[in-house]
Amino acid sequence: xxxxxxxxxxxxxxxxxxxxxxALKLKGVEYQFVPQDLQNKSEELLKFNPIHKKxxxxxxxxxxxxxxxxxxxxxxxxxxxxxILPTDPYQRALARFWAKFIDDKIYSAAWKxxxxxxxxxxxxxxKVLHEIFQFLEDELKDKFFGGEKFGFVDIAAIYIAFWVPIxxxxxxxQLFTNEKFPKLYKWSQEFMNQPTIKECLPPRDPIFAFxxxxxxxxxxxxx
Amino acid sequence: xxxxxxxxxxxxxxxxxxxxxxALKLKGVEYQFVPQDLQNKSEELLKFNPIHKKxxxxxxxxxxxxxxxxxxxxxxxxxxxxxILPTDPYQRALARFWAKFIDDKIYSAAWKxxxxxxxxxxxxxxKVLHEIFQFLEDELKDKFFGGEKFGFVDIAAIYIAFWVPIxxxxxxxQLFTNEKFPKLYKWSQEFMNQPTIKECLPPRDPIFAFxxxxxxxxxxxxx
Numbered sequence: 001x002x003x004x005x006x007x008x009x010x011x012x013x014x015x016x017x018x019x020x021x022x023a024l025k026l027k028g029v030e031y032q033f034v035p036q037d038l039q040n041k042s043e044e045l046l047k048f049n050p051i052h053k054k055x056x057x058x059x060x061x062x063x064x065x066x067x068x069x070x071x072x073x074x075x076x077x078x079x080x081x082x083x084i085l086p087t088d089p090y091q092r093a094l095a096r097f098w099a100k101f102i103d104d105k106i107y108s109a110a111w112k113x114x115x116x117x118x119x120x121x122x123x124x125x126x127k128v129l130h131e132i133f134q135f136l137e138d139e140l141k142d143k144f145f146g147g148e149k150f151g152f153v154d155i156a157a158i159y160i161a162f163w164v165p166i167x168x169x170x171x172x173x174q175l176f177t178n179e180k181f182p183k184l185y186k187w188s189q190e191f192m193n194q195p196t197i198k199e200c201l202p203p204r205d206p207i208f209a210f211x212x213x214x215x216x217x218x219x220x221x222x223x
Numbered sequence: 224x225x226x227x228x229x230x231x232x233x234x235x236x237x238x239x240x241x242x243x244x245x246a247l248k249l250k251g252v253e254y255q256f257v258p259q260d261l262q263n264k265s266e267e268l269l270k271f272n273p274i275h276k277k278x279x280x281x282x283x284x285x286x287x288x289x290x291x292x293x294x295x296x297x298x299x300x301x302x303x304x305x306x307i308l309p310t311d312p313y314q315r316a317l318a319r320f321w322a323k324f325i326d327d328k329i330y331s332a333a334w335k336x337x338x339x340x341x342x343x344x345x346x347x348x349x350k351v352l353h354e355i356f357q358f359l360e361d362e363l364k365d366k367f368f369g370g371e372k373f374g375f376v377d378i379a380a381i382y383i384a385f386w387v388p389i390x391x392x393x394x395x396x397q398l399f400t401n402e403k404f405p406k407l408y409k410w411s412q413e414f415m416n417q418p419t420i421k422e423c424l425p426p427r428d429p430i431f432a433f434x435x436x437x438x439x440x441x442x443x444x445x446x
Contacts, residue, residue, distance in 0.1 A: 051324065051358055063313055070319045077312040089300040090286055096293045101274065135274055 006031035009045055009057040011038060013202045013210070015159040016068040020056045021200040022155050023072045027079040069099055072155060085152045098136075098145065099156035105132045106157075110164055114171045115214060117222040129175060136160070137184045144187065154191055161188035162201055170211040229254035232268055232280040234261060236425045236433065238382040239291040243279045244423040245378050246295045250302040292322055295378060308375045321359075321368065322379035328355045329380075333387055337394045338437060340445040352398060359383070360407045367410065377414055384411035385424055393434040 008024070008031050010017035024031055036045055036055050048057045048064035058065045058074065065074050076084040085092050109129040116122040136157070139145070145153035160176065165188075168175045178185040191197055231247070231254050233240035247254055259268055259278050271280045271287035281288045281297070288294050299307040308315050332352040339345040359380070362368070368376035383399070388411075391398045401408040414420055 060313075065313070065316045065320070067320055067323055070316050070323065073319065074312055074316040077315065089297055090283075090288070092300065093288045093293050093297040096296065097288070097290055100290055100293065 004030070005059075005061050007034050007059040008032070009034045009036050009042075009048065009059065010055045011036055013207050014055065015163050017056045018158050018162075018200055018202065019068045019155050020058060020071050020075070022158065022197060023075040023084060025196050025200055026084065027075055027081045029075070029079055069103065069156060072152065076152075082149070083151075084155065086146070095146075095152040098139065098153045101135070102153070102156045102159070106159060106164075110159075110167060110175070113175055114167050114173060114211075115218055117218060126173075126175060130180070133160075133176065133181050133184060137181045140183045140187055143190060150191060150194060150197075154187075158191075158197070160184070161191050163207065166204060166207050167211050170208060170215050227253070228282075228284050230257050230282040231255070232257045232259050232265075232271065232282065233278045234259055236430050237278065238386050240279045241381050241385075241423055241425065242291045242378050243281060243294050243298070245381065245420060246298040246307060248419050248423055249307065250298055250304045252298070252302055292326065292379060295375065299375075305372070306374075307378065309369070318369075318375040321362065321376045324358070325376070325379045325382070329382060329387075333382075333390060333398070336398055337390050337396060337434075338441055340441060349396075349398060353403070356383075356399060356404050356407060360404045363406045363410055366413060373414060373417060373420075377410075381414075381420070383407070384414050386430065389427060389430050390434050393431060393438050 006024070006029055008017070008020060010020070010033060012035065034044070036042060038055070041053055045055070045057065046053060048059055049055075049066050052066060054066075056066075056068055056071060058071045060074075060078070065071050072084060085095055106129075109125065109132055112125040113122065113129045116125055142148060144150040145157065164176050174180075176185065176188075192201065229247070229252055231240070231243060233243070233256060235258065257267070259265060261278070264276055268278070268280065269276060271282055272278075272289050275289060277289075279289075279291055279294060281294045283297075283301070288297050295307060308318055329352075332348065332355055335348040336345065336352045339348050365371060367373040368380065387399050397403075399408065399411075415424065
């Protein structure tokens, strides 16, 4: 394809940006990363995502695509190379189902399992999170959700592999462990050990500091 | 395709079931509708949707697909005939973006605009709903969201065309009118006038009665 102009508007440390970065890396797409200040939104961001005004935004030849999973499907359809979604329609439907499940369930449940002051409430939230993890544990039949190679669901689930362990460490909790979810835990290690994934992961320390800050403000408010 | 066995587990009156029925009708797929009692969930439902235990579930040759938009994409990929999503990857991404926008925003906003007792709160909720409608009004450039023929976004938006007017009538509100949103209103009339859509719409009266019941219980609770 001639004259490719690919820009990714994003912030470092976001799992949603990371999904798009993995998809671009997997397809070998050259792109320009355009960092955004979400406290002071750029004209470019407001122009390319006037509805949600958030990142990631992929701008391909001056046309914008929003929503991380929509972007990942777009990348899969536009660029040749390793495929991200399966080719069989039924397997594609399952992949879309699980990616949506992760989007609808994980973020809020993981956040509430850590950032809830009331102990009883937090225990309830942890129970919900564990039920969600259990569904994923049961679904994982091969090395990856995508089979022998990682794919759409694995990419969608990067938050569980990389962000959840940092989140739990911040609060000194044991939400996601090898003992409780052996298959899912093993998956997380294998997945993060893939060269493509390693190259796309953001630095750990600023994320830890961000979560820690949140945790401390919450405790300060509660006391 | 030989030996097709297609079942749709659903309830009459749900916009999510209606989406799937439109897609099946559009492709000319013969199927068996298997009504479900959600107060007393069947073994079949629990077997085919063990995660969410809700409808719609499409069962195609004993393999289940869940989540209405995932099902509609599956139907589009499996059966030939009129296509539901556009073929161009960028247009496909836009269609997925808007369908997700509708799913994430409309239901909760429409519900809260009607079923909020506190008048000031309700006004705020109506303002939010109107902002959402305005985005759709601005997006509508042709006869349908899909262009000259209706497609994925139109099907996703059936709730706005058929359910929202019933909802507002229940409460004697004017949320979605020709005066406020002329393009979107015209779209809703054109869309519901399509023979395929007409055949898939559920009877109006039970839905009105259901919403009215909700409205009255809420007022009773508030007094």
